[in-house]
Amino acid sequence: MNFPTALTMPYVTETDGRIERSYDIFSLLLKNRIIMLGTPINDTVANLIVAQLLYLAREDSSKPISMYINSPGGQVYAGMAIYDTMQQIECPVSTVAVGFTASFGTILLTAGTKGMRYALPNATIHMHQPLGGAQGQATDIQIQAQEILR
Structure with missing residues (x-):
């Protein structure tokens, strides 16, 4: 990164x-009130984005936030931290695809407030089936499979 x-x-x-x-x-x-996500998503990036969302929500919960996304995705749980925060705050969040969004970058694009999700003319948006690997006891593999399917 x-x-x-x-x-x-x-x-x-x-x-x-x-x-x-x-x-x-x-x-x-x-x-x-503009947040730029322009890297793969990991815990460090997620913490920075979550902190910015929370700060802007505290400053004025009625004003919209714009999030520009140019990300190939990344770690699922880090992405979920951003996604859940976007859903939890009261501010409307406008999401804009710039360049390339894929995987969890695309999920965050769709997490914007309904009617406020955009893509610039030359942006590309990609999505794929969940990927994952499992090893260990049969019960552990079953739990991991359930996590992927939810």
């Missing part, structure tokens, strides 16, 4: 009278 570093992170400077403020681009997007 390639998060921007201090050397590659774009910054934006806003001037208000005599006050200048510099923001990294993701902070500026968050200030405008």
Whole structure:
């Protein structure tokens, strides 16, 4: 996963009278209630997205949040943390496919508020059957199979 570093992170400077403020681009997007998911989904990414959703919901639960998704998917339980948070908060969440969404990235795209799910003209959206492997005792395999099917 390639998060921007201090050397590659774009910054934006806003001037208000005599006050200048510099923001990294993701902070500026968050200030405008925009969340960008542009990586595979893992626990670290999920924690960041969940924290942003909760912060924006606390700031104003009536204003919509826009989530732009360019993700090939990733870890199921990490994705479920984002999905459940999107469903739990009161804010309407607009989801927009940009570039490529697949697997759990596509599930998050469909988790947006009804009537607020979009795809840009050149975005591609992919979905597949659940994948998983199982090993261990027969009862463990049965439990894992039930998890995949739900």
